[in-house]
Amino acid sequence: MPSPVNALGQARSSRSNMAPDTCCCSAVALQRRLPILAWLPDYSLQWLKMDFIAGLSVGLTVIPQALAYAEVAGLPPQFGLYSAFMGCFVYFFLGTSRDVTLGPTAIMSLLVSFYTFHEPAYAVLLAFLSGCIQLAMGFLRLGFLLDFISCPVIKGFTSAATVTIGFGQIKNLLGLQNIPRQFFLQVYHTFLSIGETRVGDAVLGLVCMVLLLVLKLMRDHVPPVHPEMPPGVRLSHGLVWTATTASQNNYRVDANQELLAIGLTNVLGSLVSAYPVTGSFGRTAVNAQSxxxxxAGGLVTGALVLLSLDYLTSLFYYIPKAALAAVIIMAVAPLFDTKIFGTLWRVKRLDLLPLVVTFLLCFWEVQYGILAGTLVSLLILLHAVARPKTQVSEGLVLVLQPASGLHFPAIEALREAVLKRALEGPPRRCVVLECTHVSCIDYTVVLGLGDLLEDLHRQGAALVFVGLQVPVLRALLAADLKGFQHFSTLEEAEKYLQQDPGTQPYNSCDDPVPEHKIALLKA
Known part of the structure; x- marks a missing residue:
């Protein structure tokens, strides 16, 4: 069998010998689009056992949550289950993570409620349209756009959504009627109608919340399972753990492939009356910890949901709204991050700005909060690009070192700073621009540096460059800037500038380019 190097050489020299590499690349590409092909050939009975347990655990979690989240979306309870099973089967083929589960979530349900006006037909149409958009983004590989939504924006959004969802269930918890859905009106009318509380609903809801809280505390203090435990004890331990697990799981996945999986789930889900779904934090954690x-664990979850739809649909009518409200409140409460404000205050206080903007505007309209927070984050990012921090060393020779790259929004500010510091008083000082941290420049920066060279020369000063990386050096040499001088070390530059700048030929480039750099420039 030829070595990879020989195979590569043969592939470059002859089209007839490209078939093996092409097949290999095609197989890799196919596995990337159908991740099931990567793990299914190695599937074992041990994996089957673990996947069955995890799928059962997630199924027991998703059924009550799906019924409750349908209420958040303003839809009949069964629509939660309609939305809960399609993602299990689609993700079996297209998912890149063994942990992630797709289905209805509290925050997605809240977003759906703003656009569907309690009409199931609008919710189904929304699932289809959102799925088409997600598929298009996945095929166009636009997953990188998600990188522009910063963590403070996400935290602000989820925290505001937690408050909105949780307070929105107070009316069901207390049995209040005719409460509007807009948050501020909802707060006003809830307190206005507090005297109309139905005692039975309030007692039932509070009992359910206390029960869920007790189960959570039991989960936190249950000892680990040991093989020597009696079967009954192990079973009860498993039931308590399964019923009470709502933690987050940090799992990195292929964003483009996930867009394809979620998009196809929403498109196919719309055919079975589902509303839009996405990945669930809580159920993903249940899946992983199981x-x-x-x-393949999703197959068990999906089958369990379908069985519930087949045999339990007639009973959904009798589920008390107060009980569903308790489930929702206890499910979303952990999503409110109380520590993020203090953390950002200690780490970087400026990041509190997009967090607070997102948090506050989400109470008005969720989508406006996300857009405003993202815009603020981008403005902060652009400001850092346009005004990079520069370290300045004063002395007979002025040394400036940009702490990050140089891009066209920053060149005018740099030019003004250099001229001000170099020419602010006699004697006029020469300038060293230390470019160790500058990895690339654009044409506008090149023009700006050329103007700066001329301005300093007219004032009897000089500008030289130190520590130029090869791409930057190549660009500056290609521009043939008048008076351009560069050195490898700061000591060489200062020694050169200690001479009388007026005696130096302005159009010269006495410092030769090293031979290894000449080769790179000619490449």
């Missing part, structure tokens, strides 16, 4: 090995 020891899931592959996305």
């Amino acid at each position: 020891g899931v090995c592959t996305p």
